[in-house]
């Protein structure tokens with residue numbers, strides 16, 4: 001379907017409109033009973049930007065197993081308010097925010113456990129850009145259109161407005177000077193705040209023009225600013241002879257950085273157009289333990305999915321179709337063992353919650369899909385806690401909804417390995433989804449084929465859903481199993497595979 005396009009000045013007008021059109025409320029997804037839960041209330045204008053007219057006290061009501069109870073208040077000023085609430089009774093809740101008589105919003109689910117859980121659920125986006133500003137020449141008020149103009153402002157947006165727990169501003173290698181790279185690392189260090197907001201320095205390697213060949217795009221993230229004597233962590237560029245090929249990048253990374261301190265994440269793997277799709281001939285199993293399945297470009301999971309990464313179908317500006325043979329399923333079929341992430345790939349300096357589509361912006365609706373997000377089951381909200389969980393592939397992608405997804409085989413959670421010799425007979429997987437809407441489908445995918453499914457028509461507010469999904473044959477080494485979840489409202493999630501070794 002072709003999308004409506006509006007002129008650039010119109011977009012700016014809509015972005016700076018101070019009038020409140022709706023409310024948005026975001027909370028943490030997991031907490032122990034009595035422990036603080038962070039709540040953000042945003043007054044939004046018609047374009048989804050903060051409506052600065054928004055002001056007043058937002059009543060916060062916990063809607064849970066034993067009814068509704070007011071648990072706090074957020075003071076909304078200039079359209080934004082932050083608060084902490086505590087809930088004493090374990091259960092699944094959603095937080096309702098109310099301002100005045102007619103502004104109301106309901107959060108995604110919040111799970112309160114009786115004891116501090118061994119792992120908590122944190123949300124993040126390690127794929128976003130600020131240095132894509134060609135549209136600036138076209139309009140007078142460029143920063144309003146293009147969003148926060150600095151890495152610091154972009155990370156602050158991620159923390160305070162998007163309200164995610166971890167982030168990377170991963171600008172393109174060829175768009176960064178050495179001084180800007182040094183500054184990027186330093187700003188990520190300064191804004192890293194254990195327990196509140198975690199940052200990883202990173203950048204994107206790869207270019208669409210094609211230098212030495214078609215290798216695709218990947219974002220590279222580092223555990224911290226300096227790793228074992230490498231200070232600062234290096235930026236390898238795709239226009240330098242030694243790192244112009246994917247193999248060159250892998251060699252350079254492995255030569256300079258301990259393998260446990262760096263992750264390279266291929267993304268929009270099936271996006272059509274020269275050198276933007278992933279070439280599965282060049283994938284490093286040690287470095288590329290993750291792959292981004294979903295972003296504003298759409299889904300790269302497989303052909304024939306609800307959010308195809310297909311600009312021909314959308315009438316969009318690239319005029320390219322979906323790249324066959326370059327989906328995540330094609331990479332999995334070749335034996336690569338990566339976990340799934342969702343990224344925003346925002347180009348307007350608004351990680352996780354872009355409002356316009358960066359340098360090619362035509363209108364704020366010129367996205368193929370909503371921004372993706374990554375959920376991580378981590379032992380702590382620290383660089384080590386989140387990075388270790390990402391390396392362990394204990395993560396999943398969603399289309400933006402913060403549904404709570406658990407997936408396991410026995411004691412092994414999503415992303416893990418299980419030896420075939422440990423399994424006697426058919427394998428039984430456990431899936432638990434706490435959604436924001438009824439679960440239309442919860443599918444177990446084995447070696448890229450759906451082999452079992454379950455669904456729930458549960459009421460929206462208590463969409464807790466558990467299922468045992470079965471493989472009826474004995475699992476073999478090389479098999480992999482992942483979970484695909486589709487809510488009745490179209491939101492999706494993909495839980496990282498469990499690999500049989």
Ligand SMILES: [Zn+2]
Pocket residue numbers: 204217218267268
């Ligand atoms: Zn890219």
Ligand SMILES: [Zn+2]
Pocket residue numbers: 127128129204345
């Ligand atoms: Zn990118």
